[in-house]
Amino acid sequence: MTVATQADELKAVLAALGGPRVLVPTMGALHDGHLALIRHAKTLAGAHGTVVVSIFVNPIQFDRAADLAAYPRPLEADLAACRGAGVAVVFAPTAQAMYFPDRSVTVSESQLSRNLCGAARPGHFDGVCTVVLKLFLLCGCQMAVFGDKDFQQLAVIRRMVRDLDVPVAIIAHPTVREADGLAMSSRNVRLNPAQRADAPRLRQALLAAQADLQGGIRPPEVVLATARQAIEASALARVDYLALADAESLETVTRVERPALLAAAVFYGEVRLIDHVRIEP
Amino acid sequence: MTVATQADELKAVLAALGGPRVLVPTMGALHDGHLALIRHAKTLAGAHGTVVVSIFVNPIQFDRAADLAAYPRPLEADLAACRGAGVAVVFAPTAQAMYFPDRSVTVSESQLSRNLCGAARPGHFDGVCTVVLKLFLLCGCQMAVFGDKDFQQLAVIRRMVRDLDVPVAIIAHPTVREADGLAMSSRNVRLNPAQRADAPRLRQALLAAQADLQGGIRPPEVVLATARQAIEASALARVDYLALADAESLETVTRVERPALLAAAVFYGEVRLIDHVRIEP
Numbered sequence: 001m002t003v004a005t006q007a008d009e010l011k012a013v014l015a016a017l018g019g020p021r022v023l024v025p026t027m028g029a030l031h032d033g034h035l036a037l038i039r040h041a042k043t044l045a046g047a048h049g050t051v052v053v054s055i056f057v058n059p060i061q062f063d064r065a066a067d068l069a070a071y072p073r074p075l076e077a078d079l080a081a082c083r084g085a086g087v088a089v090v091f092a093p094t095a096q097a098m099y100f101p102d103r104s105v106t107v108s109e110s111q112l113s114r115n116l117c118g119a120a121r122p123g124h125f126d127g128v129c130t131v132v133l134k135l136f137l138l139c140g141c142q143m144a145v146f147g148d149k150d151f152q153q154l155a156v157i158r159r160m161v162r163d164l165d166v167p168v169a170i171i172a173h174p175t176v177r178e179a180d181g182l183a184m185s186s187r188n189v190r191l192n193p194a195q196r197a198d199a200p201r202l203r204q205a206l207l208a209a210q211a212d213l214q215g216g217i218r219p220p221e222v223v224l225a226t227a228r229q230a231i232e233a234s235a236l237a238r239v240d241y242l243a244l245a246d247a248e249s250l251e252t253v254t255r256v257e258r259p260a261l262l263a264a265a266v267f268y269g270e271v272r273l274i275d276h277v278r279i280e281p
Numbered sequence: 282m283t284v285a286t287q288a289d290e291l292k293a294v295l296a297a298l299g300g301p302r303v304l305v306p307t308m309g310a311l312h313d314g315h316l317a318l319i320r321h322a323k324t325l326a327g328a329h330g331t332v333v334v335s336i337f338v339n340p341i342q343f344d345r346a347a348d349l350a351a352y353p354r355p356l357e358a359d360l361a362a363c364r365g366a367g368v369a370v371v372f373a374p375t376a377q378a379m380y381f382p383d384r385s386v387t388v389s390e391s392q393l394s395r396n397l398c399g400a401a402r403p404g405h406f407d408g409v410c411t412v413v414l415k416l417f418l419l420c421g422c423q424m425a426v427f428g429d430k431d432f433q434q435l436a437v438i439r440r441m442v443r444d445l446d447v448p449v450a451i452i453a454h455p456t457v458r459e460a461d462g463l464a465m466s467s468r469n470v471r472l473n474p475a476q477r478a479d480a481p482r483l484r485q486a487l488l489a490a491q492a493d494l495q496g497g498i499r500p501p502e503v504v505l506a507t508a509r510q511a512i513e514a515s516a517l518a519r520v521d522y523l524a525l526a527d528a529e530s531l532e533t534v535t536r537v538e539r540p541a542l543l544a545a546a547v548f549y550g551e552v553r554l555i556d557h558v559r560i561e562p
Contacts, residue, residue, distance in 0.1 A: 007446060100443065100444065103444045104391045104393065104440060105388065105390050105410070105440055105441045105443075105444035105445055106388070106389055106391070107386065107387075107445070108386070108387055109385050110385045110386075110387070111383065111385035112385065129386070130445070133445055134445055134446045137445060137446045137448060138446045159385060159386060160386045162381065162386075163384045163385065163386035164386055164411070164414055165288060165415045165418045165419045166418055167418060
């Protein structure tokens with residue numbers, strides 16, 4: 001496994017490798033969810049292709065300095081995990097290697113990124129679009145694999161690829177969960193034991209609301225209020241948003257007449273977790 | 282020569298052609314300046330490479346609807362010129378082929394695009410960055426040739442390529458001029474005979490100011506005022522801006538302590554012409 005920390009180094013390594021190139025962009029702190037993405041990427045790359053995992057805690061997508069500072073960065077463990085998963089190339093640049101001090105170019109998305117996490121995290125998706133496009137162009141990949149947990153990120157990146165004619169196929173992978181249903185996230189390690197014990201309520205509340213909405217007995221606003229109460233029944237949790245949104249436009253809706261998402265972001269102390277369920281009309 | 286009007290068509294044509302690929306992005310209404318860019322591109326592509334000329338009047342870079350509507354579009358003559366110049370592939374898409382009705386992704390540059398033409402034409406350079414990146418990615422070119430007349434566009438595109446890690450080498454070609462010194466531009470055909478006779482004053486005033494500034498006898502503000510008067514001595518001309526700017530940052534300066542540009546945009550009726558000279562300290 002080769003670890004490149006500079007763009008030139010990455011390009012030199014990749015120039016010698018053939019076949020389809022599949023990128024798994026990560027911010028490190030790799031968990032079983034990431035490993036599932038990597039396994040999927042290996043299948044896509046086939047016997048002759050190359051899986052590239054990028055590990056970069058992208059400063060320009062963080063809206064809160066404390067969140068950026070606290071984001072876990074266990075690089076040695078991450079590299080061991082990549083090695084164990086049979087990854088060919090890891091790209092782990094520093095912020096200095098990725099951004100010039102006088103950088104002035106941004107890729108932004110103005111529709112799908114407005115609501116939900118976009119409303120709560122100003123500038124977040126501009127940072128995501130900008131870094132993901134840079135990683136695509138640096139790797140020259142034909143495919144890239146993203147987790148469905150970050151559904152809004154996935155929608156925004158697909159839109160970026162469509163609108164800018166980026167020659168990369170975007171492959172989604174289902175959310176991987178802990179035994180108790182909590183969506184795997186690099187942020188989970190920052191939960192204290194009480195918060196960690198409480199966090200599965202988020203998934204439970206979403207599943208209950210999903211059943212309720214698909215049953216169609218109670219109106220959505222009542223179902224959403226119940227879900228919010230179920231999550232905030234714990235004093236440890238604070239709902240950042242809980243919203244019913246059109247699955248395609250991500251605009252909030254009051255009725256489910258087309259495929260929709262029930263999505264939530266919840267703070268446990270300083271740690272913000274997200275999850276969602278799909279709602280069929 | 283193959284003419285593609287859709288992205289898929291372009292990709293299919295290019296897939297069959299080898300060697301380095303050199304793009305000359307144009308808005309059509311090709312003149313001898315464009316032909317000089319094409320000749321330079323042919324040299325860069327060499328015997329085995331491919332020159333692609335794009336012809337696309339990009340709606341999203343026009344800040345004035347009247348300018349967009351009046352922009353010349355002599356497609357048949359342009360194709361004949363490309364054929365005559367030995368171009369292999371022309372990409373001439375419609376606006377519908379380039380932009381989805383619900384497009385929502387923009388590439389923007391926030392420093393080099395603020396002053397000069399950027400201040401006079403809000404949104405212009407966002408439109409330029411967005412379309413140029415799309416053309417680069419659609420063509421998969423390794424090189425692209427731009428005229429130095431549009432010096433700010435060139436600076437902004439170089440910054441975009443640097444900041445987004447776009448794998449395209451940007452090649453500049455000197456401004457090509459009419460016998461009387463007027464910089465060649467697709468907009469020149471829109472000048473009436475009186476305006477056309479007057480337009481070389483712009484170049485003459487810039488050259489006189491250049492000599493004056495490099496002589497260092499009179500202070501820059503006096504030199505600029507004299508140049509403005511010389512241009513506006515004709516009732517047909519209205520100066521949009523006339524500015525002394527740092528050659529690298531494009532910030533306006535009051536003294537020439539580093540390489541600078543004296544740049545101007547002048548309206549002749551509805552037609553806006555630009556030109557510039559370099560000033561050495």
